[in-house]
Amino acid sequence: MARRGLFRWKIADYVARIASGIMGPEEFDSKVLARHVVDAIRHVGMQLRDERNGVLVCPICGRGPFTKRGYFLHLTRTHYSQLIDLVEVEADRIAGVAKNVVS
Ligand SMILES: [Zn+2]
Secondary structure, three states, X not given: OHHHHHHHHHHHHHHHXXXXXXXXXXXXXXXXXXXXXXXXXXXXXXXXXXXXXXXXXXXXXXXXXXXXXXXXXXXXXXXXXXXXXXXXXXXXXXXXXXXXXXX
């Protein structure tokens, strides 16, 4: 259980890093997480990167503008469980698409 909790924290942390631009989606990789989860983290991170005239705005609640660091903290503090939900939905979607391709 504790291990799974750590995992979830990592997922939210990576999504927030990509969304805030602290880390590029191509820089992110993980040997621990399954391939479709890595892809889901990249996709969700990019979906949440809403940059308008050089400032970051949160597309979930509309707050902002944020600096990179400020947006990272906003996401991990305010939307922690939403980040994980979004990644889980996206990972399921990717896994479903992959299955359809094979069969
Ligand atoms: Zn927000």
